[in-house]
Amino acid sequence: MERVAEGVWLLRGDLRKSMNVYFLEDGDGVVQFDAGTKAMRRKVRAAADQLGGLKRIVLGHAHADHRGTAPYLGAPVFCHADDVADAESDASIAPYMDLSKLPVAPVRRLYPFLLRHWDGGAVKIAGTVAEGDEVAGFRVVHFPGHAPGLIGLWRESDRVALVSDTIYLVDSARLKPLPESEASVPHPAWAWDHAQAKQSVRKLAALEPKVVGAGHAEPLRGENLRETLERAAEKY
Ligand SMILES: [Zn+2]
Helix, strand or coil: CEEEECCEEEEEECHHHCEEEEEEEECCEEEEECCCCHHHHHHHHHHHHHCCCEEEEECCCCCHHHHCCHHHCCCCEEEEHHHHHHHCCCCCCCCCCCHHHCCCHHHHHHHHHHHHHHCCCCCCEEEEECCCCEECCEEEEECCCCCCCCEEEEECCCCEEEEECCCECEECCCCEECCCCCCECCCHHHCCCHHHHHHHHHHHHHCCCCEEEECECCCEECCCHHHHHHHHHHCC
């Protein structure tokens, strides 16, 4: 596990260690933000136990590679109201995804298999969180677009943003890393509403974060992340 900021831990697993699960210290235990892939369930449980035990899970959104461990950890699961239906569905591919938009044929053919493999199945949602709610010292921010109920967590005191797939630090359309310190709006093939996804990246930029922990790859750090994020919102 790697320490991202005060009281914030990151466990990276599965495909090239690209799947991120965050743990936020909260009293005598931890809150888990995002749930990675099914294959990570034992490591996630061990990590949560090591940090005092899992109090609850908050999903950044309901996609297969973000809900994978949630059914296996015995903790109540929360998400934004607009992602409850997808979280509680058996489908590994969200109804609005259009994989035919992916530009590289082998990647396009691979994804249905990957999404089903990563998925842990339907998740029972215990309750919802909304913009402004407090989660382990962070505030919930709604970043709709990539998914309707996508949320991030924001802590103004040290400008740390944990944002799930609001921004990509990998090239998911080609299954390749992005150049160092680059970021992109997730590809339209995944999007519930791509125009809103771009708007949400601008909303994140305006917070002027110094650390952005996304759903995939290493956190982005720097004094000028606003510029990096605004540039990303102009692409695609
Ligand atoms: Zn996603």
